[in-house]
Amino acid sequence: MGLIRKWNQLSLVKQILIGLIIGIILAVTIPAVAKPFTILGSLFVSALKGIAPVLVFFLVMSAIAQHKSGQKTNMKSIIVLYLLGTFLAGLVAVIVSFIFPVTLTLPKSTENLTAPGGVVEVLKTLLLNIVDNPVKAIFNANYIGILAWAILLGLALKKAPDTTKTMISNFSDALSKIVTWVIKFAPFGIMGLVIDSITANGLRSLIGYGKLLAVLIGCMLFVAFVVNPIIVYVCARQNPFPLVFKCLKESGITAFFTRSSAANIPVNMKLCEKLGLDKDxxxxxxxxxxxxxxxxxxxxxxxxxxxxxxxxxxxxxIPTAIILSILSAICACGASGVAGGSLLLIPLACSLFGIPNDVAMTVVGVGFIVGVLQDSCETALNSSTDVLFTATAEFRKRRLEGQKTAMKQAVKKAI
Known part of the structure; x- marks a missing residue:
């Protein structure tokens, strides 16, 4: 009991780090004995993926239904930050790829995969997802469809009796509580994920792609520690690094191991609540x-x-390179929030240079080879930035409101 009390006194990040270290030690020293523990990772990710669609549906519906007229949200600013951050990340990747050009040894065969035929097809899929059957959308974790139906139902329920709104809010709170229970098992889940990753893939297969991984991960680190902090500072006019480090520490770590932005939604919701952000x-x-x-x-x-x-x-x-930055940002917005979701959109970008689809698909095969690290880092950047930009938009709003208040007080004193 004393050991359990000491464990509960530790912060979640420290618990996760302990689970991470134990997982690495077990996977390296006694992989045969450690392998059964991989079930912990599967259970953890499955629980997050299972609760996330229902949680999002009720949270959004409740927030819209109880939103009062005249009450402002930051959605316009947040969406602008999302699109700007994605474009700048693509631009950084293009510039770095020209400074440190990488060539590939393309494998002769790749997995039996089918890629979208063009940007129009990606956008068409997104539009069709919006009007997907709501039950089917929740079942398949189609978040575009979930958002669309939750917003429509929320708007339809704005004039509903308070008892109905209270019931929806109670469902939302209950689901949030379940999420906190699931997240408490994060250290054990991540231990299982680490064991699974090391015992299944190892690191030897990545040695031949060291330069490619260095460019990929280097670009992501530059975006995380240089580009994003600049965006935060310009908007919020405050030291960006405490917020950047907090988002990477509390959202990025779990996203790194789950390798799914969708599975990390409950973690990000909890972090936003912890930061005191506007639930609407x-x-x-x-x-x-x-x-x-x-x-x-x-x-x-x-x-x-x-x-x-x-x-x-x-x-x-140069013009084609800039077009590639824009195209990669558009393609990225169409990437699914699951492991390896961005790789199938590479043929779209390759088509800009007239690269045949069979060659492009071999590049996708290379992406799956380096995906052990690439996809983990990609998801950590994607998911942690969701909270970062949501918080940035709110801090900007508070700063502007503070300036307006100070100006009004100064005018009153002058009068």
Whole structure:
């Protein structure tokens, strides 16, 4: 009992780090004995994925239904930040790929995968997802559809009796409580995920792709520690690094191991609540961010596309490179919030340079080889940035409101 009390006194991040270290030690020293513990990782991710769609549906519906007329949210600012961050990430990846060009040894065969035929097809899929059957959307974790139906039902329930709104709010609170119970098992889940990753893939297969991984992860780190802090400072006019580090520590770590932006939605919701953010905003912005805020995906698409370009000795001019940045951002917004979701959009970007689809799909195969680290880092950047930009928009709003209040007080004193 004393040991349990000491364990509960530790912060969740410290508990996760302990689980991480134990998982690495077990996987390296006694992999055969450790392998059964991989079930903990599967259970943890499945629980998060299971609760997230229902949680998002009730949270958004409750927030919209109880939203009072005249009460402002930050959704416009948040969406602008999402799109700006994704575009800048793609632009950084293009610039770095020109400074440190990477060539690939393309495998002769790849997995039997089918990629979208064009940007129009991606956008068509997104639109069809919006009008998906609501029950089917929840079942398949189609967050665009879940958001659309939750917003419509929320608007329809704005004039409903208070008892109905209270019932929906109670459901929302109950689901949030279940999420806190699931997150308490994060240290054990991550221990299982680490054991599974090391025993199944190892790190030897990544040695041959060291330079490609260095460029991919280097771009993501630059976006996380340079580009994003600049965006936060310009908007909020405060030291950005405490917020950046908090988001990476409390959201990025779990996202790194779950490798799913969708599975990390409950974790991000909890962090937003901890930061004291407006529930009306983050209940919509977090699930939306898991769909369209894809800076890491933009980096992956740009770097792997230009790696194929360099391998085939294709000349690229500056205007085409800028178009690639825009295209990678659009493609990234269409990436699904699951492991490896961005890789199937690489052929779209490759088509910009006239690269045949069969060659592009071999590049996708390379993406799956390096995906052990690439996809984990990508998801950590994507998911942690959802909270970062949601918080940034709110801090900007508070700063502007504070300036208005100070100005009014100054005018009153002058009068």
């Amino acid at each position: 905003s983050y209940s919509v912005s977090i699930p939306l961010g898991a769909t369209i805020n894809m800076a890491g995906a933009a980096v992956t698409i740009s770097v792997l596309t230009l790696a194929a370009v360099h391998t085939l000795n294709i000349e690229v001019d």
